[in-house]
Amino acid sequence: xxxxxxxxxxxxxxxxxxxxxxxxxxxxxxxxxxxxxxxxxxxxxxxxxxxxxxxxxxxxxxxxxxxxxxxxxxxxxxxxxxxxxxxxxxxxxxxxxxxxxxxxxxxxxxxxxxxxxxxxxxxxxxxxxxxxxxxxxxxxxxxxxxxxxxxxxxxxxxxxxxxxxxxxxxxxxxxxxxxxxxxxxxxxxxxxxxxxxxxxxxxxxxxxxxxxxxxxxxxxxxxxxxxxxxxxxxxxxxxxxxxxxxxxxxxxxxxxxxxxxxxxxxxxxxxxxxxxxxxxxxxxxxxxxxxxxxxxxxxxxxxxxxxxxxxxxxxxxxxxxxxxxxxxxxxxxxxxxxxxxxxxxxxxxxxxxxxxxxxxxxxxxxxxxxxxxxxxxxxxxxxxxxxxxxxxxxxxxxxxxxxxxxx
Numbered sequence: 001x002x003x004x005x006x007x008x009x010x011x012x013x014x015x016x017x018x019x020x021x022x023x024x025x026x027x028x029x030x031x032x033x034x035x036x037x038x039x040x041x042x043x044x045x046x047x048x049x050x051x052x053x054x055x056x057x058x059x060x061x062x063x064x065x066x067x068x069x070x071x072x073x074x075x076x077x078x079x080x081x082x083x084x085x086x087x088x089x090x091x092x093x094x095x096x097x098x099x100x101x102x103x104x105x106x107x108x109x110x111x112x113x114x115x116x117x118x119x120x121x122x123x124x125x126x127x128x129x130x131x132x133x134x135x136x137x138x139x140x141x142x143x144x145x146x147x148x149x150x151x152x153x154x155x156x157x158x159x160x161x162x163x164x165x166x167x168x169x170x171x172x173x174x175x176x177x178x179x180x181x182x183x184x185x186x187x188x189x190x191x192x193x194x195x196x197x198x199x200x201x202x203x204x205x206x207x208x209x210x211x212x213x214x215x216x217x218x219x220x221x222x223x224x225x226x227x228x229x230x231x232x233x234x235x236x237x238x239x240x241x242x243x244x245x246x247x248x249x250x251x252x253x254x255x256x257x258x259x260x261x262x263x264x265x266x267x268x269x270x271x272x273x274x275x276x277x278x279x280x281x282x283x284x285x286x287x288x289x290x291x292x293x294x295x296x297x298x299x300x301x302x303x304x305x306x307x308x309x310x311x312x313x314x315x316x317x318x319x320x321x322x323x324x325x326x327x328x329x330x331x332x333x334x335x336x337x338x339x340x341x342x343x344x345x346x347x348x349x350x351x352x353x354x355x356x357x358x359x360x361x362x363x364x365x366x367x368x369x370x371x372x373x374x375x376x377x378x379x380x381x382x383x384x385x386x387x388x389x390x391x392x393x394x395x396x397x398x399x400x401x402x403x404x405x406x407x
Contacts, residue, residue, distance in 0.1 A: 016040050030110065032103055038095045045088040052081055116185050119251055123192055127258060189250055196257040203264035209400035210271065212387050217267060217341065272317035272337070272345040272394075273401030274363040276383045277370070281308040284380055287393040293377045302391045303346070303384035310351065310379040312370035316361040317345050317383075317397070325353050325367075331382065332374025335367045345394075348382035349374050 016036040023030050207217065275281070285305035292299040320339035328334045331348035335355060338344050351371025361367060372379050385394045 193254040196261040200261040278313035278315045281306045307380040314368045322359040342388040344386040346384040349376045
């Protein structure tokens with residue numbers, strides 16, 4: 001009996017394997033599954049209709065008229081077959097209705113998944129680049145960035161293992177679980193947020209080395225980020241489930257993290273962190289209190305003095321726009337560069353100036369030649385760095401630059 005049952009089941013499976021109908025429209029592929037039992041019901045209905053047709057044809061052929069069907073037993077038989085056909089049709093209609101419901105549900109799930117995927121793609125566009133800070137303007141002469149997850153001189157931060165984006169979308173095979181796809185998308189969102197936080201921390205570490213601190217810079221910051229479209233918050237006119245609403249809340253938070261990361265990286269990109277002299281130089285006078293070489297008494301020194309030789313190339317310490325180029329009392333020939341975000345650098349005692357007001361310069365671009373004009377006792381560069389009009393120690397900026405530029 002068990003063998004007979006197994007053979008019958010195998011025959012049924014061979015006769016009615018599960019079938020799928022695929023439909024491609026507008027670049028989207030959808031499929032409709034037809035189960036073996038639905039196929040069997042349809043086949044049974046078709047066989048019944050065919051049998052009934054054969055029965056009627058034979059009756060007309062043998063009896064010559066419909067009069068032979070007027071007998072009471074024939075009427076009962078006919079009524080039985082009619083009820084049977086009606087039941088089969090009702091079952092077929094129910095199966096089709098269930099199939100349409102499941103198809104609509106699948107299409108809604110697919111549309112929601114596509115909306116999530118689009119939002120993630122836009123987010124990852126902002127995260128493209130090397131795992132280290134991708135600050136091209138600080139890569140003078142092709143130097144690699146050396147910023148790591150922590151810097152000794154900066155604020156202490158919890159160390160963490162370097163990671164890569166490990167969450168992927170597995171779309172292999174004919175059947176793809178939308179639920180699993182959404183789960184992988186949530187993992188990708190988590191990792192994107194971790195990456196944005198880590199890159200923001202690296203940029204903040206460089207800023208911290210300048211002794212200005214990111215908090216002071218953030219006081220005048222105007223930050224923003226991409227908005228999540230309200231169209232993503234509804235699906236088919238219905239409010240999203242709690243799980244989907246949670247995803248879009250997390251997406252908004254991650255976008256804010258990415259905006260913060262981009263802001264800090266843009267600041268690092270603009271800082272005057274490069275050496276102001278294009279050849280080897282030596283420090284001759286520090287920032288702060290020093291003995292004035294003219295009056296031989298302690299006086300405040302607003303910058304640092306570095307020396308090389310007469311005519312040595314003086315270069316921009318960071319990217320920006322030339323805000324002043326000319327003579328100024330005490331400085332002789334001087335160039336000032338506005339780096340944005342409140343930062344400026346000043347290059348004094350120049351022999352000659354090679355830029356004009358309004359010129360755009362990048363890190364390492366020539367702005368003049370070393371000289372001894374103005375209140376000077378010999379060939380050197382007087383270098384100053386300002387933030388919001390206040391002078392800061394340029395050595396701190398050059399020290400931070402050593403964590404960004406490879407010597």
